[in-house]
Amino acid sequence: MTASETVPVARQALMRRTGPLAAAVAGRTVIVFGVGALGGAMALLLARSGIERLILVDGDRIRPGNAVRHVGDIGHTGRLKTSVLFLKIIYHTPNVYVEEHLATWDPERLRAYVARADVVVDATAEQPFSLLLNDICVAAGRPLVQVETARRAAFGRVRVIRPGRDACLLCYEAHAQSTRYPIVPPGDEGEFFDDGCGVPTVEAPAVDVEATANWATRAVLWLLQDRLGPRNHLLVVNEEVAGVSGDLAVVGVHWDVFAPVTGCECCHGKLVTAPPVTTEETVA
Ligand SMILES: [Zn+2]
Structure with missing residues (x-):
């Protein structure tokens, strides 16, 4: 015989085990562009860390092939990844407000989304989109965290852009011409096509x-608590890969600092003061 139990699910009781973290980031909004394996895992972790409002933007769906590294599973096959994240998040943290949107390149819509977030996460791995988002975040004075992996995720890279303080994405590209910047040499990424998928x-x-x-x-949580300090570039080395040197050859995490580049076409090294986050729950 089994019995069901009714339990309280107040935020304070649910988040008690996070210690002071949930209180420190309470009331904050994070938008995540791209909720695949990387952005999806981030969205769930952010909710479980105490972020109270998440805006998720992605038009991709769970397929049997991508479930193996997604927080969604094959039982979610055919569902939008944003909807799967919504379900995962509310079962962990039902008090979190989650908003779902399909991917868009419309600058007006993107500007409206960005204005409502304390931090913008770009996990799309789509460079032209990342550059567009970089422009919008710099103009809006909104912090952007761009994240990607390379070489079968043996390497991860996180670039933090606090407009007026850090290098912007274009500045990081300029820094990539210098010897100090850790460049992952191209190699076998194990590229393949899933059945029925053209990408x-x-x-x-x-x-x-x-x-x-x-x-x-x-990095997002530190940003929100103003604990990141000058650090803005993070290289994550998960696996040893032949043919690399310096930080790339050392398993672990490596923080660095890259300044805005004078003459950058996007940020101009100009100081931008962030306007307050707008709080409307719907966007036209
Ligand atoms: Zn720049």
Whole structure:
């Protein structure tokens, strides 16, 4: 015989085990562009860390092939990844407000989303979109955390852009011409096509993707608590790969600091003061 139990689910009781973290980030809003293996893991971790409002933007769906490294599972096959995240989040933290949107390149919509977030996360791994979002975040004075993996997720990279303080994405590209910047040499990414899918994907074990997601989430949480300090570039090395040197050859995490570049076409090294976050719950 089994019996059901009714339990209280007040935020304070649910978040008690997070210690002071949930209180420190209470009331904050994070928008995540791209909720695949990387951004999806981040969104769930952010909710479980105490972030109270999440805006999720992605038009992709769970397929049997991508479930192996996604927080969604094959039982969610065919569902939008944003909807799967909504379910995962409310079963962990029912007090979190979650908003779902399909991917968009419309600058007006993007500006409206960004204005409502304390921190913007870009986990799309789509460079032209990342550059567009970089422009919008710099103009809006909104912090952006861009995250990606390379070489079967043996490496992860997190770039933090606090407009007027850190290098912007274009500045980081300029820094990539210098010897100090850790460049992951191109190599076999294990690229392949899933059955019935016209877009190639790459091999990358969940354990390595989630290691980068974990550190990128940590960067967001530190940003929100103003604990990041000057650090703005993070290289995560999960696996040893032949043919690399310097930090790339040392398993672990490596923080660095890269300044805005004078003459950058996007940020101009100009100081931008962030306007207050708008709080409307709907966007036209
Ligand atoms: Zn710049």
